[in-house]
Amino acid sequence: MTDAPDYKSTVFLPVTDFPMKAGLAQKEPAIAAKWEAMGLYDRLREKRAGRERFILHDGPPYANGDIHMGHAMNKVLKDIIVRSQSLLGKDAPYVPGWDCHGLPIEWKIEEEYRKKKLNKDEVPAQEFRAQCRAYADRWVGVQKEQFKRLGVMGDWADPYLTMKFDAEATIVGELLKFAESGQLYRGAKPVMWSPVEKTALAEAEVEYEDVTSTQIDVAFEIVEAPNAPELVGAYAVIWTTTPWTIPVNQAIAFGEEIEYAVFDPTPVIRSLEKVDVAQNSALQFFQGKKLLIANEPNLVRDFEERLNKAWSEFNAHFHLTQKSVVKGAQLAGAIARHPMAGRLSSPLPFRGGAGGGGVPDDTVSGARPHPTPSPEGEGLKSGSFFDRPRPFLPADHVTTDAGTGLVHMAPDHGEEDFIACKKLGIDPVFAVNDAGFYRDDWEWLPGQGSVINTKFNGVDGPICSDLRAAGALLSASDFRHSYPHSWRSKARIIYRCTPQWFIPMDKPQEGAVADVDGGVMPTPIIAGNGPTLREIAVDAIAQTRWVPERSTNRIRSMVEGRPDWVISRQRAWGVPIALYVHRKSGQYLVDPAVNARIIEAFKGAGADAWFGADHQALLGPDYDLDNYEVVNDILDVWFDSGSTHSFVVEGRYGEGTRADLYIEGSDQHRGWFQSSLLESCGTRGQAPYKAVLTHGFALDGTGKKMSKSLGNVVDPLKIMGESGADILRVWVASTDYFDDVRIGKEVLAGSSDAYRKLRNTFRYMLGALADYDEDSEAVSYAEMPELERYMLHRLAALDAELRGVVDKSKGSETWLEFSRYTRALFDFANSDLSAFFFDIRKDCLYCDAKSDPKRRAYRTLLDTLFHALVRYAAPIIPFTAEEVWQSRFPDEAESVHFLEWPEIEKHWLNGDLDSKWAELRSQREQVNEAIEPLRREKIVRSSLDADVTMGEWLPVGDVDFAEVAIVARVTMGEGDGIIVTPSEWHKCGRCWRKLPEVTEDGTLCDRCDGVLNA
Template sequence: MTDAPDFRDTVFLPKTDFPMKAGLAQKEPAILAKWAAEDLYGKLRETRAGKTRFILHDGPPYANGDIHMGHAMNKVLKDIIVRSQSLLGKDAPYVPGWDCHGLPIEWKVEEAYRAKKLNKDEVDPVLFRAECRAYAEKWVGVQREQFKRLGVEGDWGDPYLTMNFAAEAAIVGELLKFAESGQLYRGAKPVMWSPVEKTALADAEVEYEDIVSTQIDVAFEIVESKVPELVGAHAVIWTTTPWTIPVNQALAYGPEVEYTLVEKDGRRLLVAADLVGSVSARIGNVTKTDRHFIGKDLAGTVARHPMHRLGGFFARPRPLLAGDFVTTDAGTGLVHMAPDHGEDDFFLCKAHGIEPVFAVEGDGKYRADWGWLGGQGSVINPKFNGPEGPICADLREAGALLAASADFQHSYPHSWRSKAKVIFRCTPQWFIPMDRSIDGDAATPIVDASDPVGHARGNGATLRETALDAIERTRWVPEKARNRIHAMVSGRPDWVISRQRAWGVPIALYVDRKTGDYLRDPAVNARIIAAFEAGGADAWFTADHQALLGPDYDAAHYEPINDILDVWFDSGCTHAFTVEARYGIGTRADLYLEGSDQHRGWFQSSLLESCGTRGRAPYDAVLTHGFALDGQGRKMSKSVGNVVDPLKIINESGADILRLWVASTDYFEDVRIGKEILAGTSDAYRKLRNTFRYLLGALDGFSDAEKIAPAAMPELERYVLHLLATLDAELKDATAAFEFNRYARALSDFANNDLSAFFFDIRKDSLYCDAPSDPKRRAYRTVLDTLFHALVRYAAPILCFTAEEVWGTRYPDGGSVHLLTWPEVDAGWKDDDLRMRWELLRRYRTKLTGEIEPLRRGKVIGSSLEVDVAAISYDPGEAALLRSVDLSEIGIVARVEVVDGDPAVASLAEGSDPIAFEVSKTEAEKCGRCWRHLPEVASDGALCDRCDTVVNG
């Protein structure tokens, strides 16, 4: 018996060395090395020189540890946007940066001192600052390599660092602009203070955690009142911060609140009428009386401190003051006022001439000379504040403690670095006022009047007004972010810019020892800036201050300020020493991009700094992304053990998987990542990779001589070009909207649904079996070439490594894919008539596939090529459509006969297709080369007419 002929060598199967298995973890480092060796970033700058510039200004991470998932998500998203803008032909530089000053680094260096039982305060400040600088340099180096491993392309050889001498000089220069225009003042008001870190904190440095505190009810005896029966009664206050009682200076009442007297153990107690029940529950049953008062009746009432017997500060009268902030939501309806430790307290007391006393030191202890508990603390210690602690014990002995229990659960501010509780503490600090109008004759112009986006500050506008105006002029992505930052700026207090630390840029001002005014002399300021440029911020701590002041001033008459600038002021200045320094004065960033927490942090500090010195925002647009959570939607925590490490993902699966995950998420909200989610991402990647592998194989040997013009192509090819033109417009729109989840989804859907499952599936017969010169095969390969050049570019911003591998496989000497620009896709390829025809044909194809599936499951057939189809049409128009195409090719079946059904007997549900399919196994023999079952095949394994012509000529 003779074996059947083997025609495999005559079939034009795809050929490519591009592997199905990605091996990204192993390949990506080699691609990075190639980019570095070829100076890809430098070539991009040369290639795009003179083109429209797009500047995404990098928000600086702290240089103090390995990167986490939030870092990875942020940097990848930035890189996708920068690469996409470069793909559009723009000059899109990316200058990475780091925030190198402040507590995150100083705290780590202090930890090393504490481990050695050394006191940082005993070390020379310059030596300590050198250790901080070395620590920051170490982590800049570590993080730089980790960010590069993500595929982030940028000016890694020349990043910006807030600790560079030029940056420190620019920061102090920006501060001095505020000073010269009169936008600084030194004052004392309560600020968030960390007793552990011994410094003021910005709002962005504070996080809230649930704790259990001691709640106490304290009686203040009333000694004077316009209402005689109140004299001798006791005003009752409730607080969860017992440590503030030693600093009490007044009581507050609500002018419209109704108060009543109740009796307890022979004493008359004044409380809000609405709170009698809750007060009774805390201090024990009270007896109600019929005596009621409106808050304004309490005007002129005076009480005395429970510890008045100590004399001095404690013997002073404690006036009852009207406060609009007093409510009956909780407590007693009366609030004790400690102006050192609360904003409402501070402003109400100040309005009545009551000043802070600064009783609590920076470490949280009462100062040694304080009349009650002097030298004791720390005030954040639960035992110190507890029911058995010294405060409650002394109040109990004085007969003033009505109740005390350590069971009050509430949210309380903590330092996000030390995790210790913080307090409100009144200390002398430097502030930038939010509501002070700037005189039009200010020494430094605030904004160029010709600037169309600036809001002139010399016209009486305040910093708050200027910032709110700038918010309205800025594009916010998503739009709801506008309301968030608008609310924050509307309600924020004056900006506290001073910190009592060692590592950072000093507030380089000279204050007149007699008047308390700071020196506003441009010549002195110029010498200060020059000193910083030469020696960095250290120059201030080693300065010859007389030399800096010059001959016009006596250094003995001036106090040099050694407080450190708020680190948010540092990072708020990055636009000045990065964007403007590199691209020209007045240049604004096109985009700032960070997490949603930066509405309180960098977005806002940059806005205020720029509005205060330039009268406008430093950015044209701001994009906010959410946070990375674990697979169950929980915040990642080492203690919980649910941290997903980006470095581990890269080492195991490759950076492109992580990049595709970022692009695929709805990153405007919080996003999840875990094993199952990454498995889905890997599957999506595999499908895209297989699409590229198919294209590379199917285009083996393709040259321009094989191309066919679109007008000469079959309908199917022209329809796919229509789909490509539609995709092109969608991707451009998504790029403009920074919606790369839409971009990635559209790209994947096109590759999977329109190409792999449809176009490639139908045309594989033509590719494998038609003659190379056949116009249909040439048209198909022409479209494949067009698709290749488009898809590899579309994928490049997201799958930066894979796109490079794909491009290099086809064009080994073709340079980097990232030097290319957006593909040339003719919008004229769009054809709505063609689209409607093929959308209908695709729907019928899907319906036919569903009819065939039972035959496959029942093993009646092994392939759809064994099926004959009767397509019964109950609509003449539909019948004409089906007869106008080769439905057997589209459906990948043996034969299709279009049969006119009788509309009169058709039973069609409303909205159903006017087409029915009847399928059966064909009796035609199978071609031994193309495997199609055709009538002309003489016997199983013989050749059909087409294959015979291709093989035998």
């Protein structure tokens, strides 16, 4: 018996050098180098010149360290969007940028100083600023290369930096626009302050963490109560978790609609063994005291629990007995005495806790207690700040949710306190300096602190000890709650009243008129007649598209409720608030000629021009420098970044140009989105953007925030070094990034698997199209078999879905949902092509004659699919798309990224074909399921060995369902369900199909015989 012939060499197998193994970590740098050498970005600008422009304005990261996963996620998403808009044929430039000023940079230089045991304040300002500039410049260079490694395409040769001289000149010019329109004022009010960094902080620079503080209940003796004389001698009880504010107390707030009650707190002593001790403590302490708190059961219960906890060591048990009730309104006009009244003829000694020496005060020179005359109360003296009356005042912010329903007021350290006290003429006293210590001349605890120190505020700290000695500390215990911290130093912050510069949110737009005392000062054009910055901003929010739509509520509520914008910082590295304040009037100078000279000076030397300036020359001959104070505060870094639209978008594309899109994380609703909105609305009356996309944060694989201390940081640089940037990009594009997303080994493994399948799809197409000649092989739509026309329908449907994600003009609700885009693309490649179409047509490709019309139709469609899919994939996996394109069209001067969106014919969409083939595909799956048990039992080796009998007729028409199901034979309309049996036909030696004309295994079927003998 002779061996059967080997027909393997006669089969037209796919041929390609495109490797199955990606090796992205090694290949991607070479591809990136090629892009840079060919000037890909600049050439793309030339090719898209004159087209509709799409501007995505880059939010600037800080130039202070290697990129992290948040950076990678953000930049990749931006790049995907920019590339997709370019694919649509638009001119989509991308100008990357960096925030180079502010605390993050300055803090890093200070850390280096601390390591060397140097004091920043002893270094000349110009030298320190130069070191900050050099530090930022170094990290700009590092991060630039890391972003390029991610495959981010942009104008890397000319990025924007907020520390460039032209940028600094524009930033100060934007500030002066606010000054000229009267949208600027200097005032003293509480702002978020970092005692560690010695500067005011913006809300976006603050994060909240749970901490354990000391909660205390303090008794203030009531000495006058004209509307409720029975209260005289009782004690108003206040509750606070910031004991350090008691030395700055100036009043007590109540709610007019709240009912208050006087309670007898006499404790019951449960242990006779300790009765002597108790009599000398709890009983003695509370003897004769009547306590006033809100008459709310929950507050009374909680207050009792705090008393019981505080006095538990004496086995004292409290059950408050109500004595009388008063309405909140009756507290109007009442006066209490501070617990330390009459006790500070000399400073009390430090008794435990954290200490600290005197620290120079940075507040207004001559700051002193408010001069408002106060009526004398019983036993009150007039000399000491603590001997002055503490008036009761009504306040809307007093609630009965927690505490005692009475709130101690320190206008230095609370915005609501400040507002309520201001109505009574009670001013801040600036008792706490910039480092968080009490002033050296403060009567109680002079020079001591820091006030954020937990021991200083603790149960045994000096404040509690002194209050206890004064007979005023009713309770003190631990309290767990959320507290604001500086996101840079991670230290607790405080609210602190300091002189700062503000942009008002609720002041009508103003103009400017000449002032008789010299200079030009802001004055209302028509008081109350113009829109406020808040009103303009809220309207601009409504005119902007927010993605996802729910983020509209977040930004609107923040703008509606935000206080005036604090734009000043007490730091060294940044753009100065370049203003001159008239010493006599206290008003800042507004003169367009002076402002023009300032801006020109900045263009020549940057912000340093201000700190080393000849200010008389800048003022010019019309003003005498001796009459003006030179402001040396620097601008909030959020004002810098909020102004970037002016020197990036307008600066490069023309005045009045707005960005089509801003993209940042959800935290930027209170950061860059908001500062950009307010800056632009204040100077231009509109938002700087047409649309805003918000994405979530990158978490570890278990959903936890990444932290070096937890050891769960996923490093994008490591991922790129091991697996390649395209894998990371697949992860970004696949996530539902509108919410927080996870990344870890399992997640990345899924991304790698999805990438591998798509890569194999491209590899198959490259091999199947190896010798394809469009001129000689291509067939028309009309000549195509029904299966090919169905696949064109599927391609057209895919195209519509992908366009809905990238094309805003379609008005699609799925705009910018690239998880939908990526899922649709990958599913099409895997399910429609690899698992279905390619599977069916591999017999045609391998075994039909090269000139066979069906094979030509298949390869024509493969060519169409290739051109479409490589374009669709290019924004997601740009390195691989380039590799795929160059593998087929190895033209060194061209790139896949020059291509535009594929042309899809409308008539390809065919609902009838879709319905028919949906049914056929469903039946195909059922047939495969029916075959599988026989395959497992080795009754048949493959589906080609099976005969299938179906109980129902399928609407196959001219379609050979046996070919679709890849079986030997299909019989319809017999029996019930699907029956599978081994085929009795013989197998063709070349195509391996079992056909009736094959006389014995290994001989040829008619088709294969014709191909070989043609």
